[in-house]
Amino acid sequence: MxxxxxxxxxxxxxxxxxxxxxxxxxxxxxxxxxxxxxxxxxxxxxxxxxxxxxxxxxxxxxxxxxxxxxxxxxxxxxxxxxxxxxxxxxxxxxxxxxxxxxxxxxxxxxxxxxxxxxxxxxxxxxxxxxxxxxxxxxxxxxxxxxxxxxxxxxxxxxxxxxxxxxxxxxxxxxxVVGLPKELTAYTGMDALTHAVEGYISIWKNDFSDGSSLQALKMVFEWLPKSLDDLSDLESREKMLVAACLAGMSFGNSQAALAHSLGHSMGSVLRTHHGMSVGMALPFTIEFNCRGKENEEIAKQYTELARMIGIAGKKPETVSLKFATAIRELMTKIGNPQSFKEAGIKKKDFNAGLENMVEFAMMDTSLTMNPRNIDSDEIRKIYKYMYDGTVIDF
Ligand SMILES: NC(=O)c1ccc[n+]([C@@H]2O[C@H](COP(=O)([O-])OP(=O)(O)OC[C@H]3O[C@@H](n4cnc5c(N)ncnc54)[C@H](O)[C@@H]3O)[C@@H](O)[C@H]2O)c1
Ligand SMILES: [Fe+2]
The missing domain is CATH 3.40.50.1970 (Rossmann fold)
Known part of the structure; x- marks a missing residue:
């Protein structure tokens, strides 16, 4: 082809x-x-x-x-x-x-x-x-x-x-050297999400795979360094390259579920794009990798996980460890891991929930997610995301 x-x-x-x-x-x-x-x-x-x-x-x-x-x-x-x-x-x-x-x-x-x-x-x-x-x-x-x-x-x-x-x-x-701490963290999470989703999108290809793997490795290494010293030109340059590589990847293979969820959060609750997709990312990995029928997807997460030194025999277990490693990175850099942590009030979340579900279902990135998902599952993921509960379905 x-x-x-x-x-x-x-x-x-x-x-x-x-x-x-x-x-x-x-x-x-x-x-x-x-x-x-x-x-x-x-x-x-x-x-x-x-x-x-x-x-x-x-x-x-x-x-x-x-x-x-x-x-x-x-x-x-x-x-x-x-x-x-x-x-x-x-x-x-x-x-x-x-x-x-x-x-x-x-x-x-x-x-x-x-x-x-x-x-x-x-x-x-x-x-x-x-x-x-x-x-x-x-x-x-x-x-x-x-x-x-x-x-x-x-x-x-x-x-x-x-x-x-x-x-x-x-x-x-x-x-980029003047970019404040919070925006450095949030935009870095966008790059990481592109690297991961570009690698598991159903339109993935050898060129996007190569770009994703290098981008992922670089984000884990250089994003914390960028935050340790905001004026360090070397880590700023490495993050610019990582973000561009991740853009080359997902731009040619497309994004997936974390972007559908994140775009809708931004539309309804006006949360920052990178913060939103980053928050959603581990939940989507936990959803996509579950069960024997999704083992091929879990294997792809395993290949990504290997780039940051996570290995193991069972793809699902490695994928779950990969999601945990992303949460640990977010703890280090200060990206909220739940709506609650992001300061979204329960009543605002509840008021916006149905709109978010509807918009997420309409989002083009959903088409490229490797596991099929319906509106009930999207609603359930959002509810788990409110408190930061690990996905178990
Ligand atoms: N087209 C694509 O391929 C693509 C991919 C991912 C995201 N997006 C979109 O990009 C947008 C998010 O972009 P973003 O995360 O870069 O943020 P942004 O462009 O929305 O900027 C956020 C804030 O940061 C400020 N800012 C930007 N650079 C700064 C600097 N060097 N120093 C201080 N402040 C600075 C801006 O003025 C703004 O107030 C979203 O709308 C998202 O949907 C597009
Ligand atoms: Fe993005």
């Missing part, structure tokens, strides 16, 4: 930003958010380009978990400016805003809701896309995916199209 593996050109390491000296064009439109803009990072990007006699504009209207209306505002601003490069400087929300606005800039006739992986968009007739991540987590700089929120329902929906793979990803540790 023929299969594809999409990745951008990737430049990484200290001074990776200098790659901007090489790109060809005249007009750059920089998409960012107010927090990142205030850190002076966009100014650095701008000055490299304007020193080369480019015209550059900064748009800082992106917000966490962007809505369709945010994307439309960005697209209008790009159209008004007339860019030949769009440069995203920010976390996953900024990068997704830039990617989706790029689609609307090139193809104003497209409805983001209706975008499919099979559409021939003809992107790059007007502009190319470069991404400079300021968080080490989403890997969006390497994926063909966008995650946007519906304005009316608040539901986050993910959509993919191969043409959305950025042209260039610049992984410069100086762009």
């Amino acid at each position: 023929v299969w594809w593996f999409y990745v951008p050109n990737i430049v990484f390491g200290e001074d990776a930003l200098d790659e901007l000296e090489q790109i060809k064009g005249k007009k750059a439109f920089i998409v960012t958010d107010k927090v990142v803009n205030s850190l002076g990072l966009t100014e650095r990007v701008c000055s490299i380009l304007t020193n080369r006699q480019w015209e550059a504009a900064i748009w800082d209207g992106a917000v966490p978990d962007p809505k369709v209306s945010t994307v439309k505002a960005a697209a209008e601003a790009i159209k008004h400016f007339g860019a030949d490069w769009i440069i995203a400087v920010g976390g996953g929300s900024v990068i997704d805003t830039a990617k989706a606005a790029w689609v609307l800039y090139e193809r104003p006739d497209i409805e983001l809701h209706a975008l499919t992986p099979f559409d021939e968009l003809g992107l790059r007739a007007k502009a190319k896309l470069a991404c400079i991540p300021t968080t080490a987590g989403t890997g969006s700089e390497a994926t063909k995916a966008i995650v946007i929120r519906d304005d009316e329902t608040g539901r986050k929906f993910a959509t993919i199209n191969p043409e959305l793979t950025p042209d260039l990803a610049i992984l410069d540790p100086e762009f």
Whole structure:
């Protein structure tokens, strides 16, 4: 069978930003958010380009978990400016805003809701896309995916199209060195979840497998080090690489149950994406690996577990140990392991539960989960997740 593996050109390491000296064009439109803009990072990007006699504009209207209306505002601003490069400087929300606005800039006739992986968009007739991540987590700089929120329902929906793979990803540790502790932990958990889910998705392939294994090993080694010393450029660079590798993996094989659960938590309770999928991850491993009929899935978790030194004879037992190791990592770095620990009140959880179940069932990542699941099981997993009870069904 023929299969594809999409990745951008990737430049990484200290001074990776200098790659901007090489790109060809005249007009750059920089998409960012107010927090990142205030850190002076966009100014650095701008000055490299304007020193080369480019015209550059900064748009800082992106917000966490962007809505369709945010994307439309960005697209209008790009159209008004007339860019030949769009440069995203920010976390996953900024990068997704830039990617989706790029689609609307090139193809104003497209409805983001209706975008499919099979559409021939003809992107790059007007502009190319470069991404400079300021968080080490989403890997969006390497994926063909966008995650946007519906304005009316608040539901986050993910959509993919191969043409959305950025042209260039610049992984410069100086762009993440200022990321605070909590966001470092949460975004790192997103990278870990991509590494694990990219490896067990039913669309997994040899290229995504290789990327996942290395990403997993690197997250376990470098995420705690990033948190021990937030200013350490080496661990920041390693986490940027790990997140990008994990993005290459799941971007080409897709995410699974933890992302369906996590997207819906973000939609309904407005929890951070990485915190949410990270919290869900061990519960989904415990669900997916249960019983003789799921032994093939458990074997895949065993291969992942081996990368962090966990071995054993029975795949299910090793998978459960793997889930425990992920919980231990979360204890070390401070990612909540239950809704309760995340400070979600029982009444808010109960009020949002049915919405979360409905949204999780609609989430595209669910299709790629290796074990089938119905809405009753999703509801039950969420209930176990409230107190942090280990899954036993
Ligand atoms: N398209 C994809 O492939 C993909 C993959 C995973 C996640 N996502 C999406 O990405 C979004 C999450 O992105 P995220 O986790 O990177 O966070 P984010 O982009 O939503 O940013 C979270 C907060 O961190 C701040 N921030 C970002 N960089 C900073 C820095 N260097 N210093 C200080 N503050 C900084 C932002 O201003 C914001 O307030 C979600 O919407 C998620 O669904 C997309
Ligand atoms: Fe994610």
